[in-house]
Amino acid sequence: MQLKAENVFKPGSFPEYTYVSRNYENTGIPYELRLKQALRTAGCLTSIIGPSKMGKTILCEKVIGIDNIVEISGADFDINTDFWAIVAAKVGLPYLGEITTERETIEGNHRENEEQKERYILSKDKVIQYYKDNEKVLVIDDFHYASKEMQIKMAQQLKDAIRRELKVVVVSLPHRADDAIRQNADLSGRLSLINIETWKESDLKEIALKGFKQLNIKISDEVASQLSVECLTSPQLMQYICLSICTLLEDKNENVVKTDILKTAYRFTTVNFNYSDVVNVMSKGPNPRGKKRKLFKTVSQKELDLYGLIVESLAKNPPIMEMNFDMLYDRITNLIPIDNIKPDKQSVKNHLNNLQMILEDKEEIYKAIEWKDGKIYILDPLFLFYLRWGRMDE
Known part of the structure; x- marks a missing residue:
């Protein structure tokens, strides 16, 4: 029986056909x-x-x-x-509850039923x-x-x-x-x-090669390598992207994964992810309380304040899940034309501190990044993927 794409690429459950075993901390032990x-x-x-x-x-x-x-x-x-x-x-164990018992009493020729309730707690x-x-x-x-x-x-x-x-x-x-x-x-x-270490590109590529082979869909080693970079060390994201590619190929009645379909597949994949509110909160920062924020004109002709620049810098190439402050600062300044005024380093750090406090006070989905010990960590690869491909203005 011909397998369907949804049987092979399974982002939310056990991937029977595309499971890849990895070794533990370079020991050779799986x-x-x-x-x-x-x-x-x-x-x-x-x-x-x-x-x-x-x-x-x-x-x-x-x-x-x-x-x-x-x-x-x-x-x-x-x-x-x-x-x-x-x-x-x-x-399904009834840990805490009540038991109702019935007792019949006889007084002379008169019978009475008496109910008695007892609470119980199952011992650990x-x-x-x-x-x-x-x-x-x-x-x-x-x-x-x-x-x-x-x-x-x-x-x-x-x-x-x-x-x-x-x-x-x-x-x-x-x-x-x-x-x-x-x-x-x-x-x-x-x-x-x-x-658990982050996945290597070679292991991620194996997911794509295994899965498309099961479906008789052709994919070159080069295209699979591109996917392994864009899925940001996440096997789950690789499953999502590959499933999106299959859906697009079926619509076109094609069976070869070419590079020209990849960007469409990336954008298509982000439909599954609901991070628009997270991006909005990060881009807006705290309530300015009537104060005007300094705007910076970017090389792409946008006008962004420093919170917007931070978000924009995270989305740029190459996709990185962890970067030190100097790397982030370089990304921010590269968004601004050479002759224009750049934000100073302390201002950027202050804005990162503000962002950290805002996100800490919100629900778990908002805790997608963490600014800690001079580094910024992106905790959720799906969030970074959305940042790169899911915003309509990009």
Whole structure:
């Protein structure tokens, strides 16, 4: 049976036909084998840390199996949440509730039915035993979404749970690291640490070559290499772009991926991503409160203030997920004609500080970048891709 594009390129689920195995930290040991080793180490908590959209969850699905994973998110918890109630609910266990019992009494010739309600709370030991008996592995994704207070509470609960041999994997981002886990003295010696590195272009290219071969679509090594650069180290983004290319080719009744379709495919792909509000917030910066901002005329004849220049500079070639301040400053000044006045470095740093404060106070989707220790990190490759290809004025 001929495979369909949506069966081959799967951005949001396990990619059966385009799964690419990578080696762990240049050891020659596959990530899959490293995770399998960690999960077999009784009494240890597994901590996976790596950039967004790098396939951390897909790795878990490959090794553990979709049927054995019980996935919860740090966003499922607030400071008042009962940790074990969530863990029990995810597997359908009635952790907290009421039991109604009926009792019949007889007085002389008169019978009466009496109802009695009792509250119960399932013990965490029984929850843990259920997970063990059914070979379930608890995967806490986006651990950084939980508040610092809740992270500490969860770490305390996990310490006892792993001692009772509950298998747990905690997944987090590098710049909002799971410090409550990795720096917890009580968990010292009980951690299996797995750092997920960014994908190499050669591995990303393999996704495209594998997938298009399955679909009998021709793609040159050169075109696949171009895709591997533009997908910004993200295998998920590569899946999205390749699926977009397939849709465009089907519409034209073609079966060869040529360079002239790539820009259209990139723009088409951004339809899936909703980052327009994030870009607007970053471009506008804080409320000026009636003060006029200095505008700079760019080489493309736009007039932008310094917030607009920062956003514009992030989108330029080459696409980079992490850059130091001098690199960012050079990009900003290159947007302005040679003879024009350039913003000074301190002003740029002040504006970056303001942006950081604005984004920290908003929902998670807005936390797409981070200005920290003299570097700017783009935490979400899909956001940078949208910045490069999803704005209608470009």
